[in-house]
Amino acid sequence: MRSGEVKRRTNETDIAVSLTIDGTGKAEIATGVGFFDHMLDLFARHALIDLKVVVKGDTHIDDHHSVEDAGIALGEALKQALGDKKGIRRYADVHLPMDEALTRVAVDVSGRPFLVFRTAFEAQKIGTFDTELVREFFQAFAINAGLTLHVETLYGDNAHHIAESCFKGLARALRQALEVDPREGGRVPSTKGAL
Numbered sequence: 001m002r003s004g005e006v007k008r009r010t011n012e013t014d015i016a017v018s019l020t021i022d023g024t025g026k027a028e029i030a031t032g033v034g035f036f037d038h039m040l041d042l043f044a045r046h047a048l049i050d051l052k053v054v055v056k057g058d059t060h061i062d063d064h065h066s067v068e069d070a071g072i073a074l075g076e077a078l079k080q081a082l083g084d085k086k087g088i089r090r091y092a093d094v095h096l097p098m099d100e101a102l103t104r105v106a107v108d109v110s111g112r113p114f115l116v117f118r119t120a121f122e123a124q125k126i127g128t129f130d131t132e133l134v135r136e137f138f139q140a141f142a143i144n145a146g147l148t149l150h151v152e153t154l155y156g157d158n159a160h161h162i163a164e165s166c167f168k169g170l171a172r173a174l175r176q177a178l179e180v181d182p183r184e185g186g187r188v189p190s191t192k193g194a195l
């Protein structure tokens with residue numbers, strides 16, 4: 001079972017994350033941030049990852065710490081679940097449309113954390129959610145999971161649609177990249193022999 005479990009507690013947030021890569025998309029999400037719950041729920045569904053995320057954070061200040069720290073814990077849990085990365089496809093990319101918005105996500109499950117994030121929001125808020133937190137999440141997640149992750153929104157107007165295309169794009173790209181490729185025969189997909 002490719003599973004990971006992380007508990008992370010600071011003065012700002014108290015977080016519990018558990019995930020199973022080869023799941024069915026079952027999600028139990030309670031972050032205290034409504035829009036972020038929606039994003040993690042659809043992430044789990046489209047990645048077919050079973051995901052539980054509970055965050056008790058200082059949302060009386062704003063949502064920043066809760067979203068960023070959830071990204072850190074989720075990244076750590078995924079890294080744990082991946083282990084030695086034997087047999088995985090490693091690379092994947094997807095163009096994810098959400099009505100008028102289109103986002104391209106390319107991922108290398110490389111162990112070499114890097115984020116390129118070319119998504120701009122004209123609106124500062126989606127409801128009460130700060131749109132700049134989308135990038136904060138992707139940054140925290142990519143760095144802690146050890147992913148080389150490129151996200152670019154090619155076009156789009158509605159901030160809710162743009163954010164959703166990013167999270168669904170991440171989900172669909174990861175679903176492919178994390179899949180075990182039978183042709184790899186259980187080998188680490190690198191000429192170096194390790195990722």
Ligand SMILES: [Mn+2]
Pocket residue numbers: 038160164
């Ligand atoms: Mn939506």
